[in-house]
Amino acid sequence: MERDNRRGVWNRNIVLLPMDLIILILLRLPVRSLVRFKSVCKSWFSLISDPHFAISHFELAAACTERLLFLEPTVPEVRSIDFNAPLHDDSASVALNLNFLPPKSYCDTILGSCRGFVLLDIYPSLCLWNPSTGIHKQVCPSPIASGMSAMISTFLYGFGYDPSTDDYLVIQVSIDIDPVVATRVEFFSLRANAWKEIEGIHLSYMNCGNDIKTGLLFNGAIHWLAFRFDVSMNVIVAFDLKERSFSEILLPHDLTCDEFDFCDLGVLGDLLCVHVAGFHCPAEIWVMEEYKIHSSWTEIVDVSVDDIPFERFSLICATKSGDLVGTNGNNGLVKCNSEGQLLEHRCYCNGPRGSLVAVYTESLLSLPYDGDQAEED
Numbered sequence: 125m126e127r128d129n130r131r132g133v134w135n136r137n138i139v140l141l142p143m144d145l146i147i148l149i150l151l152r153l154p155v156r157s158l159v160r161f162k163s164v165c166k167s168w169f170s171l172i173s174d175p176h177f178a179i180s181h182f183e184l185a186a187a188c189t190e191r192l193l194f195l196e197p198t199v200p201e202v203r204s205i206d207f208n209a210p211l212h213d214d215s216a217s218v219a220l221n222l223n224f225l226p227p228k229s230y231c232d233t234i235l236g237s238c239r240g241f242v243l244l245d246i247y248p249s250l251c252l253w254n255p256s257t258g259i260h261k262q263v264c265p266s267p268i269a270s271g272m273s274a275m276i277s278t279f280l281y282g283f284g285y286d287p288s289t290d291d292y293l294v295i296q297v298s299i300d301i302d303p304v305v306a307t308r309v310e311f312f313s314l315r316a317n318a319w320k321e322i323e324g325i326h327l328s329y330m331n332c333g334n335d336i337k338t339g340l341l342f343n344g345a346i347h348w349l350a351f352r353f354d355v356s357m358n359v360i361v362a363f364d365l366k367e368r369s370f371s372e373i374l375l376p377h378d379l380t381c382d383e384f385d386f387c388d389l390g391v392l393g394d395l396l397c398v399h400v401a402g403f404h405c406p407a408e409i410w411v412m413e414e415y416k417i418h419s420s421w422t423e424i425v426d427v428s429v430d431d432i433p434f435e436r437f438s439l440i441c442a443t444k445s446g447d448l449v450g451t452n453g454n455n456g457l458v459k460c461n462s463e464g465q466l467l468e469h470r471c472y473c474n475g476p477r478g479s480l481v482a483v484y485t486e487s488l489l490s491l492p493y494d495g496d497q498a499e500e501d
Contacts, residue, residue, distance in 0.1 A: 154486065155181075177488070191486060192482070194472055203220070207457075232246070236281065236341065240487025241283075241487075252283075252314070266312065268319075277298060280296070280336070284339075292492070293311045293313060297329070307328070328354040340391065344365055345364045347361065347362050348360070379408070386401040397439075403429075406426035407427040432458055434452045454471075457470055
């Protein structure tokens with residue numbers, strides 16, 4: 125823009141960028157900015173809403189847009205936190221809401237995360253929700269779950285994506301102990317909008333703790349810790365989303381975890397890890413340096429809990445710089461360095477229960493359907 129001294133006014137020199145260049149610029153912007161930019165003009169709304177644009181953006185930005193979802197079950201507010209920023213940086217935390225939930229209902233558990241969506245346990249049903257866009261869809265109860273007797277209980281849940289069919293799957297594993305112990309496996313297809321039981325699979329697993337285990341999505345499979353009752357040992361169970369098949373991974377021989385309620389799975393960098401929550405004792409973290417190679421299990425760090433409130437640390441994830449992020453077993457987040465030494469701690473709410481925490485990737489993606497459509501806030 126330049127001044128015309130003869131007229132005493134400003135002349136605007138408008139530069140029109142080629143659409144190809146505009147697209148390249150928009151593809152590199154954060155999801156939250158793109159959601160706001162939908163209101164710039166009709167052409168931008170159409171472009172940013174295009175499923176192909178959403179896929180291109182996700183594939184380009186997936187490595188740098190992970191955030192934490194921090195939820196206190198009895199409070200209808202959710203916090204989305206940039207865990208790569210300092211915990212005390214207020215600008216790194218934004219408030220979301222779950223105003224699409226039915227009255228007097230609340231989220232009891234976060235059951236999984238995949239491609240920008242999280243799976244919420246909203247009793248008596250499940251709900252898929254994209255925190256970045258507000259898109260959400262209720263998952264109807266399975267026929268097995270709807271007709272469950274007191275002798276049948278679900279103990280494993282998982283959520284993942286099958287690229288071969290462009291479909292999101294919710295996995296549910298239940299155990300029936302009447303008249304004999306039998307495990308039932310079923311999955312909900314978002315594309316078909318229906319549940320299907322996988323027949324002919326005979327498993328010998330039970331929950332290795334008291335709570336329902338949430339599956340960890342890694343390397344195209346969902347992983348759980350489970351107790352194999354036929355040989356009386358705890359193992360990692362992996363369900364391949366494409367092949368619809370199960371396999372096992374043995375835990376480290378020297379893993380010192382007597383109570384598996386305090387043991388869980390995670391991902392550090394691009395490695396599968398198992399970690400033991402430190403409760404008045406150091407937290408152990410092991411990584412599998414070569415996937416499914418048992419001899420590659422390596423203990424990388426013991427996290428000291430001496431300076432952490434409640435003297436507890438349970439791993440969630442790692443930052444880009446290699447710092448470790450976890451909870452203190454209550455309503456606070458903890459950040460330690462790669463040597464296991466406390467860097468910072470922050471409490472986010474004062475609810476009576478411990479908070480629910482999950483890592484998700486910001487995305488503009490929608491869900492595929494042949495049935496009911498999702499809703500957007």
